[in-house]
Amino acid sequence: MRAHRIWTCLLAALAVAAAAAVPVYGQGLPVTYERLLNSDKEPGNWLMYSSNYKSWRFSNLNQINTENVKNLHVKWLFQGRHQEKFETTPLVVDGIMYLTRPENDVYALDAETGRMLWTYSHRNPPRTYNCCGKVNRGLAILGDRLFMNTLDMHVIALDAKTGREIWKETIYDYTAAGGYASPGAPLVVKDKLIVGMAGGERGVSGFLSAYDTATGKLLWRFNTIPQPGEPNFGTWAGESWKTGGASTWNNGSYDAETNTLYWGTSNPWPDYNGDFRAGDNLYSCSVLAMDPDTGKLKWHFQFTPHDLHDWDSTQIPILLDGEFRGRARKLLVWANRNGFYYVLDRTNGEFLTAKPFVKQTWNKGFDDKGRPEVIPGNEPTPEGNDSVWPGVDGGANWMSHSYSPLTKLLYVFAREERRTFTKNAVRHPTTGGDDGGGGFDAAAMFRFRRPRFAPEESWGKVIGIDPGTGETKWEHQVVTPPWGGVTSTAGNLVFGGTLEGVVFALDARTGKRLWYFSGNDRVYSSAISYLANGKQLVSIPVGDVLITFGLD
Amino acid sequence: MSKLTKIICCFLVLLAPLWAQGRRAAAQAGAAAPATPAIPDKNPFESPQDVQQGGGLFQTHCSYCHGSFGEGGRGADLTTGNYRRGGTDSELFTTVRNGIPGSEMGPVRASDEEIWKIIGFVKRLGTAERPTDTRKATGDPAAGQIVYEKKGACMSCHRIGEVGGNLGPELSDIGRRRGVTFLEESLLKPEADVPIPYRGIRVVLNSGQTVAGVRLNEDDVSIQLRDTGDNLRSFLKSNIKEIRRDQPALMPAYGSMLNKKELDDLIAYLTSLKGAR
Numbered sequence: 117m118r119a120h121r122i123w124t125c126l127l128a129a130l131a132v133a134a135a136a137a138v139p140v141y142g143q144g145l146p147v148t149y150e151r152l153l154n155s156d157k158e159p160g161n162w163l164m165y166s167s168n169y170k171s172w173r174f175s176n177l178n179q180i181n182t183e184n185v186k187n188l189h190v191k192w193l194f195q196g197r198h199q200e201k202f203e204t205t206p207l208v209v210d211g212i213m214y215l216t217r218p219e220n221d222v223y224a225l226d227a228e229t230g231r232m233l234w235t236y237s238h239r240n241p242p243r244t245y246n247c248c249g250k251v252n253r254g255l256a257i258l259g260d261r262l263f264m265n266t267l268d269m270h271v272i273a274l275d276a277k278t279g280r281e282i283w284k285e286t287i288y289d290y291t292a293a294g295g296y297a298s299p300g301a302p303l304v305v306k307d308k309l310i311v312g313m314a315g316g317e318r319g320v321s322g323f324l325s326a327y328d329t330a331t332g333k334l335l336w337r338f339n340t341i342p343q344p345g346e347p348n349f350g351t352w353a354g355e356s357w358k359t360g361g362a363s364t365w366n367n368g369s370y371d372a373e374t375n376t377l378y379w380g381t382s383n384p385w386p387d388y389n390g391d392f393r394a395g396d397n398l399y400s401c402s403v404l405a406m407d408p409d410t411g412k413l414k415w416h417f418q419f420t421p422h423d424l425h426d427w428d429s430t431q432i433p434i435l436l437d438g439e440f441r442g443r444a445r446k447l448l449v450w451a452n453r454n455g456f457y458y459v460l461d462r463t464n465g466e467f468l469t470a471k472p473f474v475k476q477t478w479n480k481g482f483d484d485k486g487r488p489e490v491i492p493g494n495e496p497t498p499e500g501n502d503s504v505w506p507g508v509d510g511g512a513n514w515m516s517h518s519y520s521p522l523t524k525l526l527y528v529f530a531r532e533e534r535r536t537f538t539k540n541a542v543r544h545p546t547t548g549g550d551d552g553g554g555g556f557d558a559a560a561m562f563r564f565r566r567p568r569f570a571p572e573e574s575w576g577k578v579i580g581i582d583p584g585t586g587e588t589k590w591e592h593q594v595v596t597p598p599w600g601g602v603t604s605t606a607g608n609l610v611f612g613g614t615l616e617g618v619v620f621a622l623d624a625r626t627g628k629r630l631w632y633f634s635g636n637d638r639v640y641s642s643a644i645s646y647l648a649n650g651k652q653l654v655s656i657p658v659g660d661v662l663i664t665f666g667l668d
Numbered sequence: 669m670s671k672l673t674k675i676i677c678c679f680l681v682l683l684a685p686l687w688a689q690g691r692r693a694a695a696q697a698g699a700a701a702p703a704t705p706a707i708p709d710k711n712p713f714e715s716p717q718d719v720q721q722g723g724g725l726f727q728t729h730c731s732y733c734h735g736s737f738g739e740g741g742r743g744a745d746l747t748t749g750n751y752r753r754g755g756t757d758s759e760l761f762t763t764v765r766n767g768i769p770g771s772e773m774g775p776v777r778a779s780d781e782e783i784w785k786i787i788g789f790v791k792r793l794g795t796a797e798r799p800t801d802t803r804k805a806t807g808d809p810a811a812g813q814i815v816y817e818k819k820g821a822c823m824s825c826h827r828i829g830e831v832g833g834n835l836g837p838e839l840s841d842i843g844r845r846r847g848v849t850f851l852e853e854s855l856l857k858p859e860a861d862v863p864i865p866y867r868g869i870r871v872v873l874n875s876g877q878t879v880a881g882v883r884l885n886e887d888d889v890s891i892q893l894r895d896t897g898d899n900l901r902s903f904l905k906s907n908i909k910e911i912r913r914d915q916p917a918l919m920p921a922y923g924s925m926l927n928k929k930e931l932d933d934l935i936a937y938l939t940s941l942k943g944a945r
Contacts, residue, residue, distance in 0.1 A: 199769055249772050294777065317732075318777075387732075498727075500736030508732070538736040540728045570864060571886070572913060594888050616887030632889055 144210025145276055146259040149306055153372055159606070160647030162208040165254050165301040166516060167644075169370040170435040173518040173603050175645035179652035180667060181607030185621045185631045188665045191653060192230035194223070196660035201599075201640040204657060205254040205301065205516075207262075208646035213655070214276065215662065216252040219244075220266045222274060228648035230664060236279035240268045245295020247317040253367070253514075253641075254301035256309065258329050263309050265298035271311050271327055283332035287311060287325060293359060294318025300366050305377060305408040308335060312364035316382035316400075316428065322362035324379055324404070326411060336411030340364060340381050340399050348398040356393035361385035362400040366430040366514045370408065371446070374463060377408040378433040378448060387426040388496040389539050396421040401429045403450065405465060415465035419452045421487065424495055425478075425537060426508050427453040433462075434519055434526065440468055440584055449583050451517055451528045453510030454478070457586040458486070471586030473579060474511035474532050477504055496537035507535030507574070509597065516601030516642040518610065523624045525580040525589060527610050531597035533574030571595070578602060578612060580627055590627035594618070600656075601642030613639030617658050619665075635663060711757040711791075713784035721782075722789030729776045729786065738793035743773060747793045748863075749845045760787045803848040805936040807929070812937025815930045820922065822934075828941065834898055835882060835918060836866055841943025851935050855926075858917035868918040869893065871903055872910040879903075882918070 147163060155163045159176035166173050180188060196202055200218035207214045213227040220238035225231060244250060244267040256263045261282060262274045269290040273282040290296045296315045303310040309327040316322070322340035327333065340362040342349040352360055361384050368379035384393055384400035401420040406413055419429045429452055436447045440459065448462035455476035459468040467486025472479075478494040494504045511530050518527040576598040580589045594614045602612040609630070610622040617635035622628060637659025645654045655664040713722075727736065733743030740746065749755070753763045764783050767775040776783060816822045823832040826839045842851070853860050862868075870880045871891065881895035891911065892902045896918065922931065 199771075201772070243775060245774075245777075247774075249774075500731075502736075536731075536736045536739075538727050538731045540731070570867070570913070571883075595886055614888060618888045620888070629888075634887070634889065 194662035202657035234279040246297035314365035316361035319359035353394035455511035496539040600639035611643040722785035807932030807936035812933035858919040
């Protein structure tokens, strides 16, 4: 009897010891809202799309640093086996990675080995309407639930331990107007899930929604185009407000101190023809500051009034507390698709300064409210205006920027290019008539020598910007305008990848390239960094593969 | 009810929701793109007016990616006459209506008639049927073939069928794609319009050696080219002092090498090349 008891004790002790040595899956859950607020204190995890609510996309890990990054090598691959652009940002919670794969599949992987733990698949109908690929950009997590938006306008809650579907709600009819989609990652604020939508190329009417994370109930919906009777309704001529676009297809940021949600909006529709939508077209191409509890607008700032170049302002807002002209201020900084870097006071939307960060031809300055002084001759023309910088994809696009609190620099993977802007005949995708010609002279097209932009006429560059002044401190040039973003780390590194698949690490202080890997397929996303079994890893999608790098 | 009937009934009851679901899916898909029984082989909408309307529709639906002039950009260059997904009318129709899975090209949300008009326009991009170029070749094609093969030495860089080099564009169907004015200009001023894949570059190595050719590929760390000897080469940029792009045409200007008759004959020969299609 006594011997038996001793054995029992011994076995119990062994079990405890084993549990301490071997990580147990799921022990990192639940991810409380408190943990999300303090995500900077968990550098081993990547708890939300942009790493923290200020959207710094910064990892506080420094095992991999400027000294040893030359030894970085591939640890494991996740084979996506899909044909779409791989735009996801994975989440990592205590050794488990959660990621989306096109179209709307979710995987849980062991972050140390890449081995799959469970998978979930949402089947979209064969035809969905995202403008630019059947993509998904990632998940949000709260408690033990993951949340995903879908191409056919659903929002889904999954059990993070099993991938079991908990609730699924329809956001909107995905076939309405020219078609709606929701390719972005949602954002958790308190107990709410903030969900955006896309469709600005197809005559939709934009909105931002909040759902109850517990039940999936719609809590509020803010129309990004004011409806009759609402303030700023008169900024669209005639009926154009009904199909004005102004979608909300990327991610946002949140300031808990002032309880303010910041979210950017897309171009107005029709993209390149403003004839039928005279006016500023609020709130297109704007940043919205909102009360996340009620969905009420606190203030707005419009970067590009009456946009004609498809210059969405759906970049992710970056929140900084810093000095501006000798005074401590709460700042919102924004490298915009229109080619200008903006500094705003995020408590009231006051315009502080703006400066071009790429070549631009359209704007000669700003009034003191931040309204651009537009230079004539940059409008789209029926035969195609090919002298406008930046191009239709902008100086920046949806790809993430990064801020390092160590170097105090903002990192932007910018695009230098021009492109032909054509004033289209306007025909609504569903309601327009059959006069697609619209008086357009096809023969005239042949009279123009076709423009050809040589590869070296456009390029990409990672720049380190002084956030207070907008001054570029350093630049690392790459061959092609990028579609990937950047991520900075406490190892004083900036990670990113090019359209040719060159994954790189730059010195965050100088921009010097310290390491690269030839991935040889297109990078359409940004890196994340995290710990697996105590070791720092860096993961980035290249082609349809998620590549994970480590030191040993 | 017999046991068998019961089983059949159960089976049907179980199938019913699946059937309804299928109907719903079909209805949804149908709302977006009505199914047509068969795609005609030949474009039924090719009148000049159709092409004109197709040009406008192209601006609305296609120019965002393929450029105002079909020159490409985010999407493929449509002026070459070569279509990776097939160049027959029905293949182009399928590509435009359904999009290309795995690419940025989604289905074009237009009626079948509109898609045909777009295709009518697209097929005229980069072809000789430009309204402004109605010149007829005046030379002797047979004499031109001899100029092509001997004095012009064109085949050292251009291929017709299976014969010739790879440094310049293939000419098997150049007469279908290009008019007299364009061909004349290309012979006299080759630098006027060099297709991007055939622009000459010169790589100056750290050692001082220079390698000329056409660029096949490039990223931040390396560049790949076909050199003028038709060899495939790759260089790390760390070994390169400079990449020069200031002489885009590798082809000589033929104005000083051929007389007027020889040029006219050569143009007549090139115009006669209509390819296998």
